[in-house]
Each structure stands twice: as C-alpha cells, then as structure tokens.
Amino acid sequence: MSPSLGSSHEVYDVVVLGAGYAGMMAALRMGRRRLGLRVALVNNDEQFVERVRLQESMVAPVKPRIASLSRYLRRTNVQFIRARVLSLDPVRNEVAIEEDGSPRTIAFAQLIYALGSHVDTDNAPGARQHAFRLDPGEGPRSAAALRAALHEIAGRPARVLAVGGGPLSVEAAGEAKSTWPNMSVTLLSATSAGDFSSAKVQSVVRRDLTRLGVELVDNERVIEIESDAAIAASGRRFPFDICIWAAGMRAPPIARQAGLEVDAQDRVVVGTDLRSVSHPTILAVGDSAHPNGPTGAPFRASALAAAVSGVYAAEQVIARNQGLLIRPFSFSTFAQAVAIGRFAALFLLDANDHQMLFVMGGRTASVLRSVLIWLVLHFITFERLLPGLQTWPGRTRAAAPSAAQKSPDQSDVQLKTGR
Ligand SMILES: Cc1cc2nc3c(=O)[nH]c(=O)nc-3n(C[C@H](O)[C@H](O)[C@H](O)COP(=O)(O)OP(=O)(O)OC[C@H]3O[C@@H](n4cnc5c(N)ncnc54)[C@H](O)[C@@H]3O)c2cc1C
Missing domain, CATH: 3.50.50.60 (FAD/NAD(P)-binding domain)
Structure with missing residues (x-):
C-alpha cells in the first residue's frame, strides 16, 4: 500500500x-x-x-x-x-x-x-517565562535548566515552589527537599495535594512529603506567575526563588x-x-x-x-x-508508584485503575518503584528481542x-x- x-x-x-x-x-x-x-x-x-x-x-x-x-x-x-x-x-x-x-x-x-x-504552560500567564518544568531537552526552562538553577542556589535556604497537586508536582517537590533539606520547599495545590487516586494513597503521599519537610498548601489556585512570586485566585502571593510548574500537561x-x-x-x-x-x-x-x-x-x-x-x-x-x-x-492496570524524593508511594490497582489493598510508603516503596520502571523499559527490550509475542x-x-x-x-x- x-x-x-x-x-x-x-x-x-x-x-x-x-x-x-x-x-x-x-x-x-x-x-x-x-x-x-x-x-x-x-x-x-x-x-x-x-x-x-x-x-x-x-x-x-x-x-x-x-x-x-x-x-x-x-x-x-x-x-x-x-x-x-x-x-x-x-x-x-x-x-x-x-x-x-x-x-x-x-x-x-x-x-x-x-x-x-509536555507540561502545559499556556494555562497561567507568566508560567512559560518564569517557571521551570520537568520537560526533557536543553530548553531554558527544562529539567536540565532547573538542575543548573537548583545547584546555583544549593548552599542557601532558598525558596522552591512546586505548583500542582498531582504526581508530577509531588515528585518535583519530594526530589528537591530530599536532596537539599536546607531549602524551603512548598507544594501548592488548587485542591488537596496528593488527591489523585484514593484517600489511602493521599495520606501516604502527604505523610512522606511532610516527613521530608515539604510544606503543603491546599486550596490555592494559582492564576499568574510573576518573576518572583505566584499569585493565587485568593489574592495571596507566594514568593519563590525557583518555581516548578506542574499544573497540567498538553x-x-x-x-x-x-x-x-x-x-x-x-x-x-x-x-x-x-x-x-x-x-x-x-x-x-x-x-x-x-x-x-x-x-x-x-x-x-x-x-x-x-x-x-x-x-x-x-x-x-x-x-x-x-x-x-x-x-x-x-x-487493565495492576500497579502504580509515585516517587517522593528518597521515599515513594506504591500500590496495587484493580483492572479498572482503582487502588486496592494497602499502600506502601517509605524507602521500600522507592526501591520497588525502581524495579517497576525498570520492568516497563523491558517491555521494549522484549519487543525488540521477540517482536509480536x-x-x-x-x-x-x-x-x-x-x-x-x-x-x-x-x-x-x-x-x-x-x-
Ligand atoms: C517526571 C515524570 C514522571 C513520571 N512518572 C511516571 C511513573 O512513575 N509511572 C508512569 O506510568 N508514568 C509516569 N509518567 C508519565 C509517563 O512518562 C508518560 O505517560 C509516558 O512517557 C508517555 O509515553 P509516550 O510514548 O506517549 O510519550 P513520551 O515518552 O513523551 O515520548 C514522546 C517522544 O516524542 C518525541 N517528540 C516529541 N515532539 C517531537 C517532535 N516535534 N519531533 C520529533 N520527536 C518529538 C519526544 O522526544 C519523545 O521521545 C511520568 C512523567 C513525568 C514527566
């Protein structure tokens, strides 16, 4: 054809x-x-x-x-x-x-x-210009650029603000606080941070973020990002040295x-x-x-x-x-894991993507998450080895x-x- x-x-x-x-x-x-x-x-x-x-x-x-x-x-x-x-x-x-x-x-x-x-930056004015995001590549606001910016302020008690209550924001905030405990890391969510699966998942996510020292601010919807602060619909300003935008994908x-x-x-x-x-x-x-x-x-x-x-x-x-x-x-789905710095939340899912049984947190979950993502990569290896099987x-x-x-x-x- x-x-x-x-x-x-x-x-x-x-x-x-x-x-x-x-x-x-x-x-x-x-x-x-x-x-x-x-x-x-x-x-x-x-x-x-x-x-x-x-x-x-x-x-x-x-x-x-x-x-x-x-x-x-x-x-x-x-x-x-x-x-x-x-x-x-x-x-x-x-x-x-x-x-x-x-x-x-x-x-x-x-x-x-x-x-x-990629991370959607069209959903708030200023996000494209003033916030970093977990996108690949060498762009001026990519994950690589974020790394350079974080290393530059690493010695100081700088303020890092992660915007979004979903897994992407949780992973960004957790990673920053785990690596640089002297930084003040805040996770700002329009609803309630970690609210993307079940109440059990949410409580483990919030517990581990809090254990790391991440400050959780709920029910603040960011409507604009300025060069040094996020502005919420409530009128509150959240000043930052580094902002990580994780409030949607497109x-x-x-x-x-x-x-x-x-x-x-x-x-x-x-x-x-x-x-x-x-x-x-x-x-x-x-x-x-x-x-x-x-x-x-x-x-x-x-x-x-x-x-x-x-x-x-x-x-x-x-x-x-x-x-x-x-x-x-x-x-059908069977498991999900979310990295939270040196910790993670890991849980089984039923075929319809509903969390079931218990939710594992902490270091053990983090090790098991690494195994899970290694396995996903091996879908590819297996397909190359034995295509079609x-x-x-x-x-x-x-x-x-x-x-x-x-x-x-x-x-x-x-x-x-x-x-
Ligand atoms: C930080 C982060 C953590 C995540 N963690 C998890 C997790 O723990 N578990 C999970 O299941 N999912 C996770 N996800 C989501 C998961 O990564 C995505 O759902 C998955 O990668 C989607 O795969 P894809 O093949 O559709 O797209 P991608 O993996 O994004 O691949 C798209 C490809 O297209 C290429 N491309 C794009 N535009 C162009 C262009 N114009 N020209 C040429 N090439 C182009 C890109 O370079 C890329 O190689 C995570 C996502 C992020 C960002």
Missing part, C-alpha cells in the same frame, strides 16, 4: 512519530521482517528518554539506559530517523521533518502519532495544526481502534491520544497505557494491511459486553499530571 506521491519523497508503509514508550513499542512490533513493512521511526533525540525518571534529572543527569536509538534499532527492520517533526499533511500523507538542520519530507500510507506530552500542537480533531489539550481524538476520528489513516497512542470510547481501564497518561496502546496501534496497522479487522483496544493485561476486555458501556471513569480522561 503506497500513497501517490512525487518520486523525491521517501515513502514508508508506516511512519511512527516519537520514540517514547508508545512509539518504540509500535515500531518494534511492526519491525518483524516477515511482515515486509517499510517502517520509519522519527524522533528528535538520539537517546531514549525515560520520562518516568525525569524528576531524578533535577539533581544529576540520568544515565540513559538506551543511549543510542540508531544502534539499538540497527538489527531490526525499523529505520530510525533522528529529526524534528515540523508538520503533518494528512491529505497528501506527508510529514515535514528537519534532519541535521535541513528540512525534508517523508510520506506514509499509515502513520502512528506518538509525540507524547500534547504537541502538530496534530491540531494539521487539522486533525483534537481535544482541549491537543490530544488526537481517536476511536477504540486508536484511529483518528477525522483522519483514520492516522493512529494516535500514549500521551498524545484521547480515545473517545471505552478502553477497559481509563486511559490516563502512564508508561503502561503508552506501551500497550503502541502495541495495539501496530496490530491495527498490520491488520489493515492484511485486510483483517481486530477487536477494539483495551487494557508480547501480550498485555486486559487486551480482550473492552469487547466483553460488560465493558461495552462507557464507565464513569471514561468520561474524564483529562491528562493533567495524573498517571
């Missing part, structure tokens, strides 16, 4: 945009030689960035476990293109990229959009600019086949996707949802190529009659900082 294009373009059966958890899983799944698909994977970074460890990079650079994607993918059938995606043309089936400083175009028959998300604007149907956070609206509802040759996965129907467990931003949606999208592409139909996407929990459940109705959880797939 090939789109009709001029001969100056490289034409692929499938182009995957973004080599995060979702894009890597998708590309590797389609890389089986016997499928005979021409697969290109485009990513702006040569390294695989483990986003679940970005908070660690506030303190020191995180040694990449996959340092070179070109080398990692060399023996596979996936062509890696290190380039920045500039734009997408869903009518001509083309992607404009910038590779080594030069623009060029590649063409596709089907495309998997896996460009992830996907890159490329899909919206291309005319695809997107939600308020620029995520591509997809059906339960993960195909764009407006442009079905394009599939979206991971943090960039917003399924508009039941997906088994709620589709919140997480490494698990990214990885399993990537695998499913690959299977959709393969099925279409072979003229087959496959069941809708579905998955890996399965995932709950892959058949949305097709079951009981899951065919929209669950209350599905009505709120807000990305926020929830995982």
Whole structure:
C-alpha cells in the first residue's frame, strides 16, 4: 500500500512519530521482517528518554539506559530517523521533518502519532517565562535548566515552589527537599495535594512529603506567575526563588495544526481502534491520544497505557494491511508508584485503575518503584528481542459486553499530571 506521491519523497508503509514508550513499542512490533513493512521511526533525540525518571534529572543527569536509538534499532527492520517533526499533511500523507538542520519530507500510507506530552504552560500567564518544568531537552526552562538553577542556589535556604497537586508536582517537590533539606520547599495545590487516586494513597503521599519537610498548601489556585512570586485566585502571593510548574500537561500542537480533531489539550481524538476520528489513516497512542470510547481501564497518561496502546496501534496497522479487522483496544492496570524524593508511594490497582489493598510508603516503596520502571523499559527490550509475542493485561476486555458501556471513569480522561 503506497500513497501517490512525487518520486523525491521517501515513502514508508508506516511512519511512527516519537520514540517514547508508545512509539518504540509500535515500531518494534511492526519491525518483524516477515511482515515486509517499510517502517520509519522519527524522533528528535538520539537517546531514549525515560520520562518516568525525569524528576531524578533535577539533581544529576540520568544515565540513559538506551543511549543510542540508531544502534539499538540497527538489527531490526525499523529505520530510525533522528529529526524534528515540523508538520503533518494528512491529505497528501506527508510529514515535514528537519534532519541535521535541513528540512525534508517523508510520506506514509499509515502513520502512528506518538509525540507524547509536555507540561502545559499556556494555562497561567507568566508560567512559560518564569517557571521551570520537568520537560526533557536543553530548553531554558527544562529539567536540565532547573538542575543548573537548583545547584546555583544549593548552599542557601532558598525558596522552591512546586505548583500542582498531582504526581508530577509531588515528585518535583519530594526530589528537591530530599536532596537539599536546607531549602524551603512548598507544594501548592488548587485542591488537596496528593488527591489523585484514593484517600489511602493521599495520606501516604502527604505523610512522606511532610516527613521530608515539604510544606503543603491546599486550596490555592494559582492564576499568574510573576518573576518572583505566584499569585493565587485568593489574592495571596507566594514568593519563590525557583518555581516548578506542574499544573497540567498538553500534547504537541502538530496534530491540531494539521487539522486533525483534537481535544482541549491537543490530544488526537481517536476511536477504540486508536484511529483518528477525522483522519483514520492516522493512529494516535500514549500521551498524545484521547480515545473517545471505552478502553477497559481509563486511559490516563502512564508508561503502561503508552506501551500497550503502541502495541495495539501496530496490530491495527498490520491488520489493515492484511485486510483483517481486530477487536477494539483495551487494557487493565495492576500497579502504580509515585516517587517522593528518597521515599515513594506504591500500590496495587484493580483492572479498572482503582487502588486496592494497602499502600506502601517509605524507602521500600522507592526501591520497588525502581524495579517497576525498570520492568516497563523491558517491555521494549522484549519487543525488540521477540517482536509480536508480547501480550498485555486486559487486551480482550473492552469487547466483553460488560465493558461495552462507557464507565464513569471514561468520561474524564483529562491528562493533567495524573498517571
Ligand atoms: C517526571 C515524570 C514522571 C513520571 N512518572 C511516571 C511513573 O512513575 N509511572 C508512569 O506510568 N508514568 C509516569 N509518567 C508519565 C509517563 O512518562 C508518560 O505517560 C509516558 O512517557 C508517555 O509515553 P509516550 O510514548 O506517549 O510519550 P513520551 O515518552 O513523551 O515520548 C514522546 C517522544 O516524542 C518525541 N517528540 C516529541 N515532539 C517531537 C517532535 N516535534 N519531533 C520529533 N520527536 C518529538 C519526544 O522526544 C519523545 O521521545 C511520568 C512523567 C513525568 C514527566
């Protein structure tokens, strides 16, 4: 299957945009030689960035476990293109990229959009200019820039303000206070800090933050960031030396600019086949996707949802190529962990993402969290080793009659900082 294009373009059966958890899983799944698909994977970074460890990079650079994607993918059938995606043309089936400083175009028959998300700074004036965020890269307000700024004030009892009550903010505040106990670290939340799962989770999160010495300020919604203070809707000012903005996420604007149907956070609206509802040759996965129907467990931003949606999208592409139909996407959850500096909160989830049994906190949970994120990385390793064999929990459940109705959880797939 090939789109009709001029001969100056490289034409692929499938182009995957973004080599995060979702894009890597998708590309590797389609890389089986016997499928005979021409697969290109485009990513702006040569390294695989483990986003679940970005908070660690506030303190020191995180040694990449996959340092070179070109080398990692060399023996596979996936062509890696290190380039920045500039734009997408869903009518001509083309992607404009910038590779080594030069623009060029590649063409596709089907495309998997896996460009992830970044911290939303459009939701409060001044956040973009005056706050840091846990975003990868070398930007002036990235996690790397935050690290430099924190090291510069490390000897002083400086004031660090983390804005947002979700996991991202908890991880940022916990990491700062754990590393620099002499700093005064405040976590400012519009509702109640740690309120993203169950009351049990919240109490462990708050207990461990408090044990570290983080000050928790609830029910203060920040409406503006000035150069040295956050202004709340109540009129209160919260002065800071360093502000870390973690009050929501959004996907890159490329899909919206291309005319695809997107939600308020620029995520591509997809059906339960993960195909764009407006442009079905394009599939979206991971943090960039917003399924508009039941997906088994709620589709919140997480490494698990990214990885399993990537695998499913690959299977959709393969099925279409072979003229087959496959069941809708579905998955189940089983555990979640949130880093809190040297501590963590770790808990089991039922298939529908509800916390069950007990919540583990402290150092043991932190060690187990490291094991969990190492395991997620090994979904990728396993897919490279034995493409097509890996399965995932709950892959058949949305097709079951009981899951065919929209669950209350599905009505709120807000990305926020929830995982
Ligand atoms: C600090 C932090 C901690 C987290 N902790 C956890 C956790 O403990 N557990 C959990 O499940 N989830 C966690 N998450 C969420 C999880 O990391 C994301 O849900 C997951 O990474 C989404 O995967 P993805 O493949 O959709 O996107 P990403 O992993 O973001 O990958 C997207 C890829 O696209 C590339 N890209 C983007 N734009 C372009 C462009 N224009 N051109 C070329 N390439 C581009 C990026 O470089 C990146 O490689 C955490 C997130 C953060 C920020």
